[in-house]
Amino acid sequence: MKYEAIVIGVSSGGMITLDKILRHLPSDFALSIIIVQHQHPESDDFLARFLDARCSLTVKQADEKEIIMPGKIYIAPPNYHLLVEEDKTLSLSTNKHVNFARPSIDVLFETAADVFGEKLVGIILTGANEDGSRGLKKIKESGGLTIVQDPDTAEVATMPKAAIASTKVDYILPLENIGPFICSLYALWLKE
Amino acid sequence: MKIENENIEIKLLLEAMYLKYGYDFKNYSKASIKRRILYRLSRSGLKTISEMQHKILYDKQFFEILIQDFSINVTEMFRDPSFYKSIREKVIPVLKKLPFIKIWHAGCATGEEVYSMAILLKEESLYDKTTIYATDFNEGVIKKAKDGIYPAERLKEYTCNYQKAGGKSSFADYYSAKYDYALINKSLEKNIVFAEHNLVTDWVFGEMNMIMCRNVLIYFNRDLQTRVIHLFRNSLCKDGFLCLGSKESIRFSECSDDFVDFVKKEKIYRKK
Ligand SMILES: C[S@@+](CC[C@H](N)C(=O)[O-])C[C@H]1O[C@@H](n2cnc3c(N)ncnc32)[C@H](O)[C@@H]1O
Numbered sequence: 009m010k011y012e013a014i015v016i017g018v019s020s021g022g023m024i025t026l027d028k029i030l031r032h033l034p035s036d037f038a039l040s041i042i043i044v045q046h047q048h049p050e051s052d053d054f055l056a057r058f059l060d061a062r063c064s065l066t067v068k069q070a071d072e073k074e075i076i077m078p079g080k081i082y083i084a085p086p087n088y089h090l091l092v093e094e095d096k097t098l099s100l101s102t103n104k105h106v107n108f109a110r111p112s113i114d115v116l117f118e119t120a121a122d123v124f125g126e127k128l129v130g131i132i133l134t135g136a137n138e139d140g141s142r143g144l145k146k147i148k149e150s151g152g153l154t155i156v157q158d159p160d161t162a163e164v165a166t167m168p169k170a171a172i173a174s175t176k177v178d179y180i181l182p183l184e185n186i187g188p189f190i191c192s193l194y195a196l197w198l199k200e
Numbered sequence: 201m202k203i204e205n206e207n208i209e210i211k212l213l214l215e216a217m218y219l220k221y222g223y224d225f226k227n228y229s230k231a232s233i234k235r236r237i238l239y240r241l242s243r244s245g246l247k248t249i250s251e252m253q254h255k256i257l258y259d260k261q262f263f264e265i266l267i268q269d270f271s272i273n274v275t276e277m278f279r280d281p282s283f284y285k286s287i288r289e290k291v292i293p294v295l296k297k298l299p300f301i302k303i304w305h306a307g308c309a310t311g312e313e314v315y316s317m318a319i320l321l322k323e324e325s326l327y328d329k330t331t332i333y334a335t336d337f338n339e340g341v342i343k344k345a346k347d348g349i350y351p352a353e354r355l356k357e358y359t360c361n362y363q364k365a366g367g368k369s370s371f372a373d374y375y376s377a378k379y380d381y382a383l384i385n386k387s388l389e390k391n392i393v394f395a396e397h398n399l400v401t402d403w404v405f406g407e408m409n410m411i412m413c414r415n416v417l418i419y420f421n422r423d424l425q426t427r428v429i430h431l432f433r434n435s436l437c438k439d440g441f442l443c444l445g446s447k448e449s450i451r452f453s454e455c456s457d458d459f460v461d462f463v464k465k466e467k468i469y470r471k472k
Pocket of ligand 1: 102251271272273274275279306307308309310311328329331335336337338341398400401413414416445
């Protein structure tokens with residue numbers, strides 16, 4: 009099974025959690041990673057710069073109409089929804105909040121599932137609301153791989169719990185295993 | 201398979217809307233349009249997008265509902281306060297030197313952005329020599345913009361934005377509160393001309409000193425963005441300002457060289 013992209017949804021407690029996962033990835037990692045982290049609407053691109061400095065892959069805030077490249081990590085800009093287009097570019101919208109969130113995890117996951125189908129991996133991490141549950145379900149229905157952080161290892165368990173309740177997810181993994189697991193998917197991909 | 205068919209159905213639906221009513225959404229960003237269509241479908245009792253296409257052709261009211269869905273009107277007063285602060289500190293001093301000023305708000309939605317600018321101009325004593333053209337392709341929102349009536353529940357947020365944007369007076373001076381609503385002072389509307397204008401199908405709009413088109417281009421694909429930036433270039437006088445949304449840019453387009461960055465971070469460009 010070849011995966012092309014990974015989408016990650018995370019809310020409260022995200023910065024440290026993302027750091028712990030992304031730091032495992034080798035510099036030749038070739039899947040694209042797209043992340044929605046709920047943030048204050050007036051935040052700048054601190055999160056992207058923070059992660060970029062600490063991880064061997066390039067991490068950047070997503071620009072509108074940007075082409076999704078392998079081995080790059082994109083973070084949704086605060087106060088915009090991030091969507092995946094048919095031609096594998098990213099687009100932004102200032103549409104209404106979804107699940108009280110903009111960017112919303114559901115919006116990213118649902119549009120990514122449409123485009124990447126079974127070549128998509130969806131991951132829900134720590135968070136205090138239920139955003140992402142619908143999107144993860146759609147990824148599963150479209151044949152993608154679904155992963156949720158073990159709620160016991162999450163800073164806030166609400167979001168992973170909600171995702172597990174609404175979808176029969178493929179893997180529930182403790183935080184420390186998620187990074188290595190993603191690497192193993194990539195190793196598998198290299199072998200094929 | 202399902203997704204493939206859905207995408208074909210969407211293409212046909214957009215073509216039908218264009219042929220029948222002249223509204224062209226074919227070059228809008230697909231993912232967002234698709235979400236709007238599926239949202240309407242789920243509320244319509246119709247089973248497929250093809251059924252929806254049929255309904256659009258024979259039921260103008262339904263078409264109008266879909267137009268409302270497509271025109272994402274989400275807006276606010278002094279959205280991105282730092283942008284208005286830059287206008288006040290950097291652009292206003294330049295405008296002050298002009299004998300009269302023409303400003304075009306393209307895609308003004310329900311008008312919050314326009315009144316924000318009007319307030320700023322008033323405070324800088326420029327309002328009386330300014331004409332503001334406020335346009336949108338959606339007739340319904342233009343009407344709301346003219347009315348200038350906004351839900352009171354958002355006033356707190358707007359007051360906060362106003363202050364962050366460097367407001368010089370008290371925001372409460374600019375509206376009167378009635379029950380759940382705030383009515384914008386009529387004196388702010390005096391020099392504003394509201395009109396319908398479609399960026400996809402209509403052309404140049406007079407010689408402007410400043411054009412604001414914020415958070416509209418993100419809904420267009422690159423081809424359409426290029427057309428619209430071209431249109432803006434041709435509607436600006438020399439040294440005129442073009443202001444886009446914080447995540448929008450002209451730097452990919454063939455007109456890029458015609459503009460210099462004036463306040464780069466706020467996407468304020470100046471025509472050479
Ligand atoms: C998200 S709102 C932006 C409102 C405001 N400029 C702001 O930044 O808060 C986008 C607006 O663009 C308008 N719009 C979309 N397509 C258009 C077109 N082809 N021509 C003119 N206006 C259009 C919509 O009707 C909507 O009111």
